[in-house]
Amino acid sequence: MHNTLRNTLRTRRVALVATAATSALLLSACGGGSGAGSAAKEFSLTINDDNHIVQQELTTLGKGACAAQNKALPLKIQTLPIGNVDQKVQLLAGQNALPVQFAAGGTPQLTKTLDKAGQVLDLEKTLKDLGVWDDLQPAAIKTVENLYGKFNVMPYQFNIEGIWYNKKLFADQHVATPTTYDQLVAAAAKFKGAGVTPFAADGKDGWPLTRLISGYLYRELGPDALQAVADGKAKLTDPAYVKAAQAVAELGKAGYFGQGVGSIDYDTATQQFLTGKAAMFYMGSWALGDFNDKTKNRIGADNVGFMPFPTVAGGKGSADQIPANVGLPVAVSAKSYDAKVGDWLTCITKNYGAASLKDQGTVSGFKPNGDTGTLPPLTQTVQDTISKTTTSTLWFEALFNTKATETSQTNAAPLVTGSLSAKDFMQKIQTDLDNG
Numbered sequence: 546m547h548n549t550l551r552n553t554l555r556t557r558r559v560a561l562v563a564t565a566a567t568s569a570l571l572l573s574a575c576g577g578g579s580g581a582g583s584a585a586k587e588f589s590l591t592i593n594d595d596n597h598i599v600q601q602e603l604t605t606l607g608k609g610a611c612a613a614q615n616k617a618l619p620l621k622i623q624t625l626p627i628g629n630v631d632q633k634v635q636l637l638a639g640q641n642a643l644p645v646q647f648a649a650g651g652t653p654q655l656t657k658t659l660d661k662a663g664q665v666l667d668l669e670k671t672l673k674d675l676g677v678w679d680d681l682q683p684a685a686i687k688t689v690e691n692l693y694g695k696f697n698v699m700p701y702q703f704n705i706e707g708i709w710y711n712k713k714l715f716a717d718q719h720v721a722t723p724t725t726y727d728q729l730v731a732a733a734a735k736f737k738g739a740g741v742t743p744f745a746a747d748g749k750d751g752w753p754l755t756r757l758i759s760g761y762l763y764r765e766l767g768p769d770a771l772q773a774v775a776d777g778k779a780k781l782t783d784p785a786y787v788k789a790a791q792a793v794a795e796l797g798k799a800g801y802f803g804q805g806v807g808s809i810d811y812d813t814a815t816q817q818f819l820t821g822k823a824a825m826f827y828m829g830s831w832a833l834g835d836f837n838d839k840t841k842n843r844i845g846a847d848n849v850g851f852m853p854f855p856t857v858a859g860g861k862g863s864a865d866q867i868p869a870n871v872g873l874p875v876a877v878s879a880k881s882y883d884a885k886v887g888d889w890l891t892c893i894t895k896n897y898g899a900a901s902l903k904d905q906g907t908v909s910g911f912k913p914n915g916d917t918g919t920l921p922p923l924t925q926t927v928q929d930t931i932s933k934t935t936t937s938t939l940w941f942e943a944l945f946n947t948k949a950t951e952t953s954q955t956n957a958a959p960l961v962t963g964s965l966s967a968k969d970f971m972q973k974i975q976t977d978l979d980n981g
Contacts, residue, residue, distance in 0.1 A: 585881045587621040588614070588889050589644035591633060593873060594624035596648070599701045602901050603893070610900065611892040618885040627873075631655055638664050643878040645886055646699070652947060653692050656876055660697055666877040668890075669696040675887055677894040684934035685910025688869045691772070691939050699890075700910025701897065702872030704829040705930055706756060706940070707853045709836070711844055714741060714824045722850065724864065726764065726792070726857045733801040736824045744796070745814040745823035748806035751954030752942070753814070754793065754961055756827055759941035760854035760868065761789040767861035768938045774978070775944040781971040781978070790960060790967035797961025807958030819843055827854075829870065830908060830927045837906070837921045846923055851930070867930065869937040871910060902928070946981035949974050 592599060600622050607615035623644070625633055630648045637643045638659055649656045659665050672678045685700040708729075715722065715732075718739055723729040733743035747753045762770040766785060773779040779786065796802065803809075803823070815835055818826035819842045826832075835841050836849050853864040877890070898911030903918040908927055920928065942950040953974050959965035 584883050585618060585645050585886055587645070588618045588886065589621045589623070589881075590646040590875070591623045591625065591630070591637075591644045592646075592648045592875065593627035593630050595627060596873060598901070598905055598907050599875070600624070602701070602897065602904060602907075605904055606893065606896060606900060610896040611889065614885070614889045614892050618889060634659075638662070641880065643881065645878055645881045645889075646875050647878070649698050649874045649876045653944075656693055656698065659876070660693075660695075664879055665697050666879040666882050667695070667697060668699065668877060671877075671882070671887070671890065672894060675891045675894075677891050680894045680898070680912050680914060682898075682910050682912055682931055682934075684867065684869055684931050684937045685871065687935070688871055688910070688937045688939070689874065691937065692871070692943060698871065698874035698876050699893070700871045701875055701901075702831075703908055703910035703931065704831050704870050704872065705927060705934070705937075706827070706829040706868040706870075707851055709818065709826045709828060709832070710850045710852060711818070711821060711824050712848045712850045713844065714821065715850075718824075722852050723855050724852075725855050726761065729855050730796070732824075733796065734799070737800060742803035742817065742823040743801040743825060744803075745809075745817040745826045746802045746806055747809055747811045747814040748802065748958040748961065749808060749810045751957035752940070753811075753827055754802075754806075754957035755941040755953050756868070757793045757796070757854075758789050759938070760827075761792050761857060762786065762941075763866060763868070763938045764854060764857040764862040764864075765789060765860040768866045768936055770862075771939065771941070771944055781975040782968070787967050787971050790970050794960050794963070794967045794970075798963055802961055807962055815841075831872075833906070833908075833921075833924055833927065836923050846921060849923060851923070851926055865934065866936045866938055867934045868940060869931075869934070870940060870943075945974070945978060949977035949981060952977050 590603065603620060607620045631650050634643070634647050634650070634655065643664060656665060669678070672681070682703065685703045686696055689696050689698055689700060710722070714736070718735050720732045720735055723732050736743040759771060765788070774781060797806065814826065815832065817823040819835060821844045837846055853867055856862070856864050894911055895914060898909050898913040899915040899917045901907045901909050902913050902920060903916060906921065906924055908924070908931065913928065942953050945953065956965055956970055956973060960967065960970045
């Protein structure tokens with residue numbers, strides 16, 4: 546799971562920007578016409594070729610719990626390089642020929658455009674009508690709504706984010722698990738003084754650093770902090786927003802990311818943490834594959850703890866508001882929907898959660914009904930956290946346009962190395978948002 550989602554996250558920066566011309570083309574091609582399409586002959590899925598988890602799990606369900614549904618409407622999967630998926634989806638939408646299921650766009654805009662054109666199934670209404678709405682995790686529902694404005698994609702993958710920490714290093718330095726941001730900074734200072742890198746971080750790709758900015762923002766201003774920017778009610782250049790970037794810049798100025806953070810990639814940062822060279826690692830639960838791998842995790846899975854981003858003194862947010870994402874989610878064609886598709890969706894919603902945990906140790910946005918087998922303790926921790934989470938937040942760039950996302954991530958390392966001020970960092974991004 547972690548490799549697929551890492552690729553997904555990296556690819557977001559080059560995802561589709563739905564221009565006015567593209568939107569107009571889709572709307573004109575799809576908005577009028579004949580209404581409902583012909584009945585589906587297959588339970589078709591078009592998805593990126595590196596997303597093996599979803600392909601494998603749907604295939605397994607088709608041979609097991611959903612065998613009857615598969616017999617009535619056979620599963621057929623088409624895979625494409627991730628960079629080609631959006632283009633293919635647009636082409637098929639313009640021809641009123643979308644598959645039953647298709648990977649949603651790398652940014653929410655394409656799915657929103659297709660939804661406006663009547664091409665995307667309203668999954669909240671559908672799953673409620675089918676009687677399986679309660680089989681979804683509330684945190685997954687909220688995450689999808691935050692991204693798309695409504696629940697209209699299947700959350701086959703679901704990840705929470707937070708700070709993973711080395712329990713032994715914390716015990717050796719007599720550091721309690723931080724619950725406030727001030728305690729987190731104090732812990733970082735103690736580790737640096739002991740010759741341990743406080744935070745492993747992938748500065749080359751940038752997004753693990755910008756996650757810290759959004760973490761601070763959500764704790765300071767509340768879970769709607771970045772939605773307010775997207776809605777034009779606030780700007781990243783407002784003092785409260787610059788303060789968050791400044792807080793992360795100060796971590797870098799103090800040396801808490803170690804040497805050469807701008808040249809450290811994802812794999813190197815992961816290795817730093819799993820070999821005991823760094824005390825903490827902000828990352829999503831897609832990293833569980835590495836944490837549970839005995840050949841990669843030299844400190845041992847039992848030595849890895851998880852804590853949410855801590856609270857900020859006087860802030861409006863709370864630590865139980867967990868950052869989350871749904872990987873590259875999957876939409877369902879409104880024009881292909883019929884009773885047989887509904888039977889498939891019912892079976893998936895009831896069975897996918899437990900099956901994905903048992904078969905592949907991966908967490909989804911479906912409740913794990915039934916036998917999940919014996920889960921690794923870290924996986925169980927993530928599943929328990931998800932089950933208790935009712936309010937989720939998004940990552941820093943989730944609601945940005947493609948240009949602003951690229952600007953944010955490429956300038957994250959200069960921010961923490963001191964070559965770019967927090968004010969200028971936020972100004973660069975805001976300019977792209979204003980021009981987007």
